[in-house]
Amino acid sequence: MSPRARRAKFPRVKGKVYLIGAGPGDPGLITLRGVSALGRADVVLYDALAHPALLKHARRGAELRSVGKRYGEESFSQEAINRELVELAHAGKLVARLKGGDPLLFARGAEEVETLARAGIPFEIIPGVSSPVGGAAYAGISLTHRDLSSSIAFITGTESPGKERTAHDWSKLATATQTLCVIMGMKRLPEITAALVEHGRDPATPAVVIQWATWPRQRVLEGTVADIAERAERAHVANPAVVVIGAVAALRDRMRWFDKLPLFGKRIAVTRPAQQGEETAREIRDRGAEPMLVPAIEIGPPPDPVAFAAGLRTLDAYDVVAFTSANGVDASLDALYTSGRDARAFGRALVAAIGPGTEAALRRRGIVADVIAQEFRGEGLADAILAALSARQANPPRVLLLRALLARDALHAALRARGVEVDIVAAYETRPSPPATLELLRRDLEAGAVDVVMFTSSSTVRELCAALGERARELLSRALIAVIGPITADTAREHGLTVAVAASEYTVAGLLDALERHYADSP
Numbered sequence: 001m002s003p004r005a006r007r008a009k010f011p012r013v014k015g016k017v018y019l020i021g022a023g024p025g026d027p028g029l030i031t032l033r034g035v036s037a038l039g040r041a042d043v044v045l046y047d048a049l050a051h052p053a054l055l056k057h058a059r060r061g062a063e064l065r066s067v068g069k070r071y072g073e074e075s076f077s078q079e080a081i082n083r084e085l086v087e088l089a090h091a092g093k094l095v096a097r098l099k100g101g102d103p104l105l106f107a108r109g110a111e112e113v114e115t116l117a118r119a120g121i122p123f124e125i126i127p128g129v130s131s132p133v134g135g136a137a138y139a140g141i142s143l144t145h146r147d148l149s150s151s152i153a154f155i156t157g158t159e160s161p162g163k164e165r166t167a168h169d170w171s172k173l174a175t176a177t178q179t180l181c182v183i184m185g186m187k188r189l190p191e192i193t194a195a196l197v198e199h200g201r202d203p204a205t206p207a208v209v210i211q212w213a214t215w216p217r218q219r220v221l222e223g224t225v226a227d228i229a230e231r232a233e234r235a236h237v238a239n240p241a242v243v244v245i246g247a248v249a250a251l252r253d254r255m256r257w258f259d260k261l262p263l264f265g266k267r268i269a270v271t272r273p274a275q276q277g278e279e280t281a282r283e284i285r286d287r288g289a290e291p292m293l294v295p296a297i298e299i300g301p302p303p304d305p306v307a308f309a310a311g312l313r314t315l316d317a318y319d320v321v322a323f324t325s326a327n328g329v330d331a332s333l334d335a336l337y338t339s340g341r342d343a344r345a346f347g348r349a350l351v352a353a354i355g356p357g358t359e360a361a362l363r364r365r366g367i368v369a370d371v372i373a374q375e376f377r378g379e380g381l382a383d384a385i386l387a388a389l390s391a392r393q394a395n396p397p398r399v400l401l402l403r404a405l406l407a408r409d410a411l412h413a414a415l416r417a418r419g420v421e422v423d424i425v426a427a428y429e430t431r432p433s434p435p436a437t438l439e440l441l442r443r444d445l446e447a448g449a450v451d452v453v454m455f456t457s458s459s460t461v462r463e464l465c466a467a468l469g470e471r472a473r474e475l476l477s478r479a480l481i482a483v484i485g486p487i488t489a490d491t492a493r494e495h496g497l498t499v500a501v502a503a504s505e506y507t508v509a510g511l512l513d514a515l516e517r518h519y520a521d522s523p
Contacts, residue, residue, distance in 0.1 A: 015089030017116055018096050019103040021128015022050035025214040026138070028285065029129045030054060037126060041096035043088050045081065049100030049240060051215075056278060058096070078108055082115040089121040102130040106156045106183050130154075132181035135213025135242040139220045140256030141249055148247040149178035157185020157192060157243075174199035179246035186239045190229040196245070201225055206249035211241040216265055216290035218258065222249070261288025262516035266451040269441055269479070271296040271460040273430075276326065280454075280508050287512055292450065294441040296464040297430045297457075299327050303405050304426060311400060311425035312336055316347025318400040318423075319392055320371065320385050324354045324378070324411065325457075326361035328402045331427040333365045343367050349400075350388055354381045356507050377487055377506075378410035386418055396421045405429035406459070408487065432463040442468060445475040452501075452515065456484045456508065458491035465495045473497065480518075484511050 018037040023029030038044065038057040046055065048068025055064055067076040067084070081097075088095045103109030103125060116123045132154060136143050143152050153176060155168060173180070174196045185192055186209075197203050203226035211219040223231045225245060258264065266289040270277045274295045281291035302308035312335055315321055323329050336345055343366055352371035353359040359369045371388045373380035389397045398421045401412055405426040412422045444450045453476060455461050461483075465472040473496040481497050483489045485506035489499045501518045503510040 014092040016094055016122040016124070017085050017089055017112075018094075018124050018126060019109050019112060020096055020098050020126045021102040021107075021130075022047065022054055022098050022100050023129040023214070024101050024131040024134035025049070025051055025212065025218075026134070026285070027051040027053040028282075029134055029214065030057075031126060031128065034126045034128065037124070038096050038098070040094055042093040044096045044098055045084065046098040047100045050098045053278075053281065054098065078111060082112055085112060085116060086119045086121060089116070090119075099128070100131070101134075102128045105130045105154065131183060131213055131240070132242050132244070135210040135218075136181075136244055138214045138218060138258040139208060139210045139244075140252045140254075140258070141208060141244055142251055142255065143179050143181070143244070143248060145248050145251065148251075151177035152179045152181065153177040154181045154183065155185075157182050157188050158239075168195075170195040170199045174201045177246075179244065179248050182243040182245070184239050184241070185243055186232060186237060186241050189232060189243065192243075193225050193229050196225055201245070205245060206247060207243060207245045208249040208252060209237055209241055209243050211237050211239075213240070213242055214258070216267075216285070216288055218265075220252070220256075220259065222252065258288060262519060263512070264288030266290070266515075266519070267292055267444075267449060268452040268454055268515075269294050269444075269450050270454055271464055272454075272456050273297055273299045273327070275299060275330075276456075280456075283508055283512060287516065292441065292444070294438055295433050296438065296460040296467065298433050299331070300429045300431050302331070302426050303429050308335065308425055308427060309339075311402065311423065312339070312341075312345070315345050315349055315400065318349045318398045319389060320350045320352050320397075320399045321346060322352040322354075322371075322381065322385060322399055322401050322411070323358050323362070324381065324401070324403045324407065326357050328404065328427045329353075329358060329361040329365065332402050333367075335427075352381060352385055352388070354378070356505070377485065378408050379414060382411050382414035385415065386420070389420065398423070400425065402427045404459075408458075430459045430463075432467060435467060438464065438467045442475065445478050448478055450479040452482050453479045454482050454484075454511065455488050455492060456511070458488050461488060461491045461495060461497070465497075482511055482515055484508070 020034040020037055035057045039059050041062055043063045044058050045065050045067045067081050085095060099107045099109060101107055113123060153173060182192060205225045207223050207225050207228040209221040209232050221231055221235055221237055268284050268289050269292045270280050271294060272280055277293045277295055281293060284291040350370040351367055353362055353369040354373050359372055362369050371384045373384045396419055399415055401422060401424045412424060415422050468475055476497055480500045481492060482501040483492055483499055484503050489502050492499050501514045503514045
């Protein structure tokens, strides 16, 4: 077909489709190119096995559509997805098609690409970490090994329903390669292993089933070709799963690492505001646990924006400007930059931080705190500020406290008791999250499906208990309560909760360290 004829048949479209490999589960396994494409897309069509956290990479305002297919469940047909891709691209949309694993390895990506090519729609294929490659690595198995395996075969255990018989030639596959990976084959595993043995594979060959590969819920079942199907049935292991067959499966004894992480498999409810919850979730995943983002509070704008703006205009009139939270830092610096000013607005004022979290928030904004509390609470910050003021000999010394609307009185009370002039300006206010936000947590607590509820402030304790109502104490008793410091611990106890873990260093990392020690010491 000539270029002119092709242009006539396929009118030029402005849209484009990105086929993106989401990886097997862990949201950190997506490629940088995949993240970039997600961030540009107008519409994201995502699979059931794509981790929900990946949708955070979509640009604000992008349309998110689930088109996941699950065996035995009512879901989108492949034909419907193909039509959707074509229609969206013809409408001029940039479309991200987010597919689990790699889009071209048993993911029907080729069918989608062929449809787009026939329709004359531009597309780009962005590879992903496939489930056998990612799953084997997270299970501690090297698919190839200089001494054990120099060949691999990947086969699907779920073939097209229209086929009258399997396309696999087991007489060749059984012994053709040293390592065999079966993807989504749990329903046919007895038939598959029987065929392997029948056609020459040693029944004693090591075999491993990896369910929910790279997720904190990952399960690894070890056996041999002779017994792995029976073991999987007894353990109720189902898809999504990968089966690795071959001598390399025995490497797990020496190479396993993911399921040895200190918090592996624990489900931890994060009650922090959404802005901070994402960062905390990453830290939790790094330790092998599964974060549940259930913000108990939201961060709202300052209740008196006029007073807030006035305080920011006169920063250099104070001897000390004090921050008691990362939220206060972010709200204040955002407003300062929006007004066209920067850190120079602090002038002669010393900048004080209540602890490492607040200090880190300042550093991210290019500000190094002059004063940091040795004890990470209001009383400790008061002592640190008084020590710094003693060298200034101001008369009377002036301190600006940028904080939440509602907060403890200990800091400014201690300063005023020593003759310091303190102005308090609300940089933000905390308010309860909508009830629907916490409904998932309520259901999971009822089911005993939450291992830890993490509280990082007194306000998260108060608002979560208020949202759970009369049953708050009973429901929360079904999980381990972990708190970031003594003030939060006191608030939890005031609400009838039993605090099992408290951080000695009042940071998220310190709290996770404390959780690791707790589980390490548990029988």
